[in-house]
Amino acid sequence: xxxxxxxxxxxxxxxxxxxxxxxxxxxxxxxxxxxxxxxxxxxxxxxxxxxxxxxxxxxxxxxxxxxxxxxxxxxxxxxxxxxxxxxxxxxxxxxxxxxxxxxxxxxxxxxxxxxxxxxxxxxxxxxxxxxxxxxxxxxxxxxxxxxxxxxxxxxxxxxxxxxxxxxxxxxxxxxxxxxx
Amino acid sequence: xxxxxxxxxxxxxxxxxxxxxxxxxxxxxxxxxxxxxxxxxxxxxxxxxxxxxxxxxxxxxxxxxxxxxxxxxxxxxxxxxxxxxxxxxxxxxxxxxxxxxxxxxxxxxxxxxxxxxxxxxxxxxxxxxxxxxxxxxxxxxxxxxxxxxxxxxxxxxxxxxxxxxxxxxxxxxxxxxxxxxxxxxxxxxxxxxxxxxxxxxxxxxxxxxxxxxxxxxxxxxxxxxxxxxxxxxxxxxxxxxxxxxxxxxxx
Numbered sequence: 109x110x111x112x113x114x115x116x117x118x119x120x121x122x123x124x125x126x127x128x129x130x131x132x133x134x135x136x137x138x139x140x141x142x143x144x145x146x147x148x149x150x151x152x153x154x155x156x157x158x159x160x161x162x163x164x165x166x167x168x169x170x171x172x173x174x175x176x177x178x179x180x181x182x183x184x185x186x187x188x189x190x191x192x193x194x195x196x197x198x199x200x201x202x203x204x205x206x207x208x209x210x211x212x213x214x215x216x217x218x219x220x221x222x223x224x225x226x227x228x229x230x231x232x233x234x235x236x237x238x239x240x241x242x243x244x245x246x247x248x249x250x251x252x253x254x255x256x257x258x259x260x261x262x263x264x265x266x267x268x269x270x271x272x273x274x275x276x277x278x279x280x281x282x283x284x285x286x287x288x
Numbered sequence: 289x290x291x292x293x294x295x296x297x298x299x300x301x302x303x304x305x306x307x308x309x310x311x312x313x314x315x316x317x318x319x320x321x322x323x324x325x326x327x328x329x330x331x332x333x334x335x336x337x338x339x340x341x342x343x344x345x346x347x348x349x350x351x352x353x354x355x356x357x358x359x360x361x362x363x364x365x366x367x368x369x370x371x372x373x374x375x376x377x378x379x380x381x382x383x384x385x386x387x388x389x390x391x392x393x394x395x396x397x398x399x400x401x402x403x404x405x406x407x408x409x410x411x412x413x414x415x416x417x418x419x420x421x422x423x424x425x426x427x428x429x430x431x432x433x434x435x436x437x438x439x440x441x442x443x444x445x446x447x448x449x450x451x452x453x454x455x456x457x458x459x460x461x462x463x464x465x466x467x468x469x470x471x472x473x474x475x476x477x478x479x480x481x482x483x484x485x486x487x488x489x490x491x492x493x494x495x496x497x498x499x500x501x502x503x504x505x506x507x508x509x510x511x512x513x514x515x516x517x518x519x520x521x522x523x524x525x526x527x528x529x530x531x532x533x534x535x536x537x538x539x
Contacts, residue, residue, distance in 0.1 A: 143325070
C-alpha cells in the first residue's frame, strides 16, 4: 500500500480537484450506482438461481440421510435383539432336547438292565431249585443208605451175639433210633 | 481526513485519500456512467469471490462436505439463522435478498483489505444506494402488507396519551434517519480504517518512527479484518430488524 504514494503527477491532479474526499465527488456517482446495480442484480441471480437452492438441497439431503440412517440403525438394533433372543431360545430348546434324549436312553438302559437282572434272577432261582432237589435226593439216598447199613449192621450184630435176628424188630428199632 | 496535506515540496507526502479515487480502467481522464472503472473491477471481483465461495465448492454436492463446501454451508446457515431469528418465519422468503446484501458487503470489505485494492463499500454512493434500497423496500413492503396499520409503528400505544404525539415525532425522525445512519456507518467505517492505515504507512517514510508505524499498520490491519466482518454483519442484521418492522409493525 505504501508504494501507492509513488502514484505520479496525474493522480495528484485528480485528487486536487476533489478537494480531499473522493467520496463526495458527485460526478462519479452515476457510474458507481450503475455498476452497483449491475453487480447486485448479477449477484442476486447467481445466489437465488444457483448457490442458495443448491446449498439448501445439500442441507436437506443430509438431514434426510441422517434421519434415514438413524431409522436403519434402530431397525438393525431391534433385529440384533431378536436374533439374540432366538439364539437363547434355540439354546434352551437344544438343552431341553438333550435332557429328554438322555432321559430316554437312561430309561431304555434301565429297562434292559431290569430285564437282564430278572432273567439272571430266574436262572439263578432255577439253578438253586435244581441244586436243592439234587441235595434233597442225595440226602434221601443217604438216609436210605444209612437205614440199610444200620439194619444190616444191627442184624449182623445180633447174629454175632448169638441171637436170632428178628428182621421186623431190628427194622423198628433202627427206625426208632433214627427218629431220636 | 484533514491530514490530507498536499505538501509536495516536503519529503513527507501523505495521500491517504488517493486510494478512494475512482478512475477509468482503460485510459485517463473523464468517464461517463457506463465506463468500466476501478469500482467496476472490484465489484466484478466481488462477484467472482462469491462464486468461488458459494458456487464452486458446492458443485460436488457431497454428503460429507469438503472444507470449501463446509464454509459455504456455514455462511448460508449463518445468514439464514440470522434472518429466521430476527425477522421470524415469515421473513424467510426475503432471505435471498438479504444474502445478496451480506455477500456483496462481505466480499467488498475483505477484497478492499488486499494491498492496492479499491474498497467499493468505502463510497457513500454505494452504501447510500444499499441503505436507500433497504429503506424504500421496507417502507413500501410495510404499507403493502399492513396498509395504514403500518403507521402504528410511530404511534406508541403503550405510552401515556399525552406523550404519544411527541414520541411519534421522535419515531418519525428516527425512522427517516435510518438510511443515513445505515449507510454512513458502513461507508465511514471502511473509509476511516483504510485512511488510517494509509496515514500510518505514510509515517513509515521516516526511518526513525518506521518500526512503530509498521507495527501500527499491522495492528490496524488486524482491527480492519474484524471491522470488515462486523460491518457486513451489522448492516445485514439491521436490515433484518427493519424488515421485521415492516412485517410486524406493532410496537
